[in-house]
Amino acid sequence: MNPAETIAACASPPGACARAIIRVFGSDADQVFHALTSTATGSRSIRAVRILLEPHELPALAIVYEKSRSYTGDAGFELLIPGNPFLVERVMSRILRHDGVRLALPGEFTARALLAGRLSLAQAEGVGAMVLAANAAQLDTARHALTGKLGTEFLAWAEELASLLALVEAGIDFTDQEDVVAISPEELRARLARLRDSIEACLGDRDRAERSRHGVRVALVGKPNAGKSTLFNALIGAERAVTSATAGSTRDVIDEILPKTGANEIHVLDLPGLDANAMGPSALAAQQRALQACREAEIALWCDPSGRFDESERPATDATLIRVRTFADISGAATKHEVCALDGYGVESLRNAIIDAAWGIAGDATAKTGALPRQRRVMLAVLEAVEDAMRAVDGDARSIKRPEVEAESLRRALEGASDLTGKISVEDLLGRIFSTFCVGK
Numbered sequence: 001m002n003p004a005e006t007i008a009a010c011a012s013p014p015g016a017c018a019r020a021i022i023r024v025f026g027s028d029a030d031q032v033f034h035a036l037t038s039t040a041t042g043s044r045s046i047r048a049v050r051i052l053l054e055p056h057e058l059p060a061l062a063i064v065y066e067k068s069r070s071y072t073g074d075a076g077f078e079l080l081i082p083g084n085p086f087l088v089e090r091v092m093s094r095i096l097r098h099d100g101v102r103l104a105l106p107g108e109f110t111a112r113a114l115l116a117g118r119l120s121l122a123q124a125e126g127v128g129a130m131v132l133a134a135n136a137a138q139l140d141t142a143r144h145a146l147t148g149k150l151g152t153e154f155l156a157w158a159e160e161l162a163s164l165l166a167l168v169e170a171g172i173d174f175t176d177q178e179d180v181v182a183i184s185p186e187e188l189r190a191r192l193a194r195l196r197d198s199i200e201a202c203l204g205d206r207d208r209a210e211r212s213r214h215g216v217r218v219a220l221v222g223k224p225n226a227g228k229s230t231l232f233n234a235l236i237g238a239e240r241a242v243t244s245a246t247a248g249s250t251r252d253v254i255d256e257i258l259p260k261t262g263a264n265e266i267h268v269l270d271l272p273g274l275d276a277n278a279m280g281p282s283a284l285a286a287q288q289r290a291l292q293a294c295r296e297a298e299i300a301l302w303c304d305p306s307g308r309f310d311e312s313e314r315p316a317t318d319a320t321l322i323r324v325r326t327f328a329d330i331s332g333a334a335t336k337h338e339v340c341a342l343d344g345y346g347v348e349s350l351r352n353a354i355i356d357a358a359w360g361i362a363g364d365a366t367a368k369t370g371a372l373p374r375q376r377r378v379m380l381a382v383l384e385a386v387e388d389a390m391r392a393v394d395g396d397a398r399s400i401k402r403p404e405v406e407a408e409s410l411r412r413a414l415e416g417a418s419d420l421t422g423k424i425s426v427e428d429l430l431g432r433i434f435s436t437f438c439v440g441k
Helices: 031-037 086-097 108-115 121-132 136-146 149-174 186-205 206-211 228-236 280-294 348-368 373-391 403-421 427-434
Strands: 007-011 017-025 046-054 057-064 076-083 101-103 216-221 254-257 266-270 299-303 320-325
Touching: 007 031, 017 031, 017 086, 017 108, 031 046, 031 057, 031 076, 031 086, 046 076, 046 086, 076 086, 086 101, 108 121, 121 136, 121 149, 121 373, 121 403, 136 149, 136 186, 149 186, 149 373, 149 403, 186 254, 186 373, 216 228, 216 254, 216 280, 216 348, 228 254, 228 266, 228 348, 266 348, 299 348, 320 348, 373 403
Parallel strands: 007 101, 216 266, 216 299, 299 320
Antiparallel strands: 007 017, 017 076, 046 057, 057 076, 254 266
16 A cells, blocks of 8 residues: 555445445545546535536535545545446546556555554554444444544553563663662552553453454364355355365365454354264364364354254354254255355355354453454453563562563563554554455445
């Protein structure tokens, strides 16, 4: 992403609608506006214009933004036009023909707002969470993130950790000078304790955060040839797992992230079929891996082509259980969730059920604290580093037992806090956040 470039995108959902929104922001926005309307942008305003689409003119409403008061920190404008997909395509084509204008990348408008200091990283993640909110609880959490309160809290943690790290390292540097005490052990322990309490209050249920540290895991369990791999491919939207009519073709656990799931990171696990009669070293090893993954999963999709779900074959897991009849194209017992992964029947309904169940696991505490699941996972790592730092101070706080260990723990905590504030260059983190956006946000 180059902030100097001018970007454009349709910011409204695809398909027909009453009004479509087209956004253009960047250094060439004024020239693009003049080429489209034969008028100047002028100052911040909302006015009616006519877009030149030879041989006709299209009436539209233009919202012009000044650089100092725009979402992205660039000069730009938005056009509200009739939501006919053909008209949207023509206007976008007309805009993109202008030299120096390109189609915006996913999340690029919000990324520019972050880089321009218009939003904190927590607020930017709130925008992404709002775009992908799958239910009312997720929408409420996204709105809370957009208030900026969490970002202020994260920034305060980062500043305190940076201050403590500087003081501890100064103490190491001047250890040969007895009259120099950068920070006393008592003050260090007291400040760390206050920081720990603040993080714990924001984190909420620590046990729940521990369980969802690596996202919510959804295991597809059942007998061999129960249609698990075909369903797995349908859920993730890619031919990731090998499917075969031969039983036992899956020998390892395949882990993929379920796309577009709102604030949650949901891992779908395709497991070898559970077979009590498995023979041979490789088959037995596959069974052990399947059983282990099933025990560790938070959600289990019990796949049964018949829909009978014999309780004697119930998977050995404490996970939330969702029963799925996988061969809905043939006769079987009626079940709430029936799918045919070959043609997609019932897959979207099942996908929504998975998202709702995952939110019940990771989202209850999220809704109470207002922190998104990724933020809570990072907060947990910061909290653990702070606790490690506290252990490096004597129990009676009379001395710092291991100043080097103390500094390393504080450095880890600061790196985690920086992941929350976005104040350091973490390109892979930013790319992951904004890749979930649609191009007009």
